[in-house]
Amino acid sequence: MGALLFKIGKVMACPYRKEIKNKRYVPNNENKGVAPEPIDERQRLVGVGCGKCAVCKRKEVASWRVRLQMELEYNKRKVHFVTMTLNDEAYMELIGRDLVRVCRKYKRQLSI
Numbered sequence: 001m002g003a004l005l006f007k008i009g010k011v012m013a014c015p016y017r018k019e020i021k022n023k024r025y026v027p028n029n030e031n032k033g034v035a036p037e038p039i040d041e042r043q044r045l046v047g048v049g050c051g052k053c054a055v056c057k058r059k060e061v062a063s064w065r066v067r068l069q070m071e072l073e074y075n076k077r078k079v080h081f082v083t084m085t086l087n088d089e090a091y092m093e094l095i096g097r098d099l100v101r102v103c104r105k106y107k108r109q110l111s112i
């Protein structure tokens, strides 16, 4: 990957960033087909990262780190963070089931 990484302030920006239409200013069912006019025409487009490059992955990790730290601070009781990797069979078994029940089941099996 030969893309140059560049910075905006202290935050790295996705080198594959693209602009998409800002949904706020697009006619839809919510605004009954009459989209509001933006104050500035530049607001019609918003920049989004690709979600696949190293910069986007790093941002995702940082975002999860903040969420988990907040959860730890908020929930003073014992907190467990579990990452599960499922094979196709187990994944298919989960589809359509109540995830809260499934998590409770695994929690019991792991004695946590």
Ligand SMILES: [Zn+2]
Residues within 6 Å of the ligand: 014, 015, 016, 017, 049, 050, 051, 052, 053, 054, 055, 056
């Ligand atoms: Zn990216």
